[in-house]
Amino acid sequence: MGHFIEVETGVKLFVEDIGEGQPVVFLHGWPVNHKMFEYQSTELVKQGYRFIGIDLRGYGQSDRPASGYDYDRKADDVKAVVEHLQLENIVLAGFSMGGPIAARYMNRHKEFKVSKLMLLAPAAPRFTKTDHFPYGIEASEIDGMIASIQEDRPAFLAEFGKQFFHQEPSDPFKQWFGSLGLEASAHGTIQSALALRDEDGLEDLPGITVPTLLLHGTEDEICPLDFSLYLAEHLADAELIKIENSGHGFVFEEKEKTNNEMIRFLKR
Template sequence: MGHYIEVEPNVNVYVEDVGEGTPIIFIHGWPVSHKMFEYQQTELPKHGYRFIGIDLRGYGKSDAPWSGYDYDTMAADIHAVVTKLELTDAALAGFSMGGPIAIRYLSKYKENPISKLILLGAAAPIFTQRDEYPHGLEKSGVDDIISNLKADRQAMLKDFGGMFFHQEMSDAFNDWFLNLGLTATPHATIHSAEALRDEDGRVDLASVHVPTLILHGKHDEICPFEFTSFMNEGIAESTVVPFENSGHGLVFEEKEKVNHEIVKFLKG
């Protein structure tokens, strides 16, 4: 079932809540929605898990205020949802931009019900290059993305989808995936790109004190596989599982392996 939760006055986020058992909260990436986890939503409840997919503010069915697309505010939104649902002993899974937001949530809210963390193609600890962090896009590359969003958002998102996958995807799938991105509010798409460009989550990693599974495509052109070495080094109890046949879209390209690794990790 789906329902709305008020995360701040007059701002509601949409939550898809399916199945019973141990809760797994899924945080999507830029610029899509919880619907990107279709193949987890259809599979994990069979194994006794409760799928909870949050549409971040500005995305999917959630409200889209003008501001609040920084990681701190997004983490506060997750906190509001988790508190309202009164979850216990839950797992938290973050894909791409959802990864550093999930980590920021654990860093900011020490009293939380999260017992395990899953990072999928995470844009963590930083999406853009910095001193002593030579991986990812240059900030100017994100500036170009933002300019293209303002000039022709539809074409930019189609090109972005083309970078997403290592495997050849069907035309029908590509149309569906593009539509997920087009459903997002334009200003949220731009403001979140600014957050991806500017946020630095390196100090957050040491705040993760739960077992962490890092799943990442070896051919990722958006969040390079090199990111995993920083996450693995910074998160004390973490394990990296490489996906040899995936780009950024590992939840689609090797969905059976993703689900297998998640279930194995949660049952372990």
């Protein structure tokens, strides 16, 4: 079932809602949409969980307004979906850019209705280096990415896809994955890149108290494993599982391992 849910006046998000049972709410990465979780949704529904995949503003089938691409507004969007669907006892799962948005939700909205958290190759607590956080890329590299997007977005997405995977995917898969990025608005893609460059989620970490599963590919070239090693040390109740021989796209490269770890954590 698909819902179009108004999260603020004139802005609706598309939400995929499949299955019954405890809701697992997925927040996708940049610059794709909820379809990236298709291999998780099928397994979770089979195991008796309710899969809820949100297309963040600017992505997939959601509206693409001029503003609202900061983490605060995106966290508020998630809360609006949770309230509209009257969800309880949620497991919130954030992948890559969805990770710091999930963390912001937890802190800003006092863990509203969330009983467990999954951070999947999270771009958290921040994506770029600063004087107080030594991991990630230089902020200037984001500026170069934005210039490439404005020059030739399909070519940029194809190149970005190469970084995404450690194992070589099939050509049809590459085409499918690239198409997810092309479904996004160029404006939303760029505005979210600015948020990845500038936003800082270090202050969100003390607001996360629920059990947290960190899943991270050991060969990740986009969000280094250092991010999750840092989070494992700074979250109240975190377990880190390293996904061997896989990169940022471990949810595709090691589907069975990923799904088994998720289900183990959900049943814990």
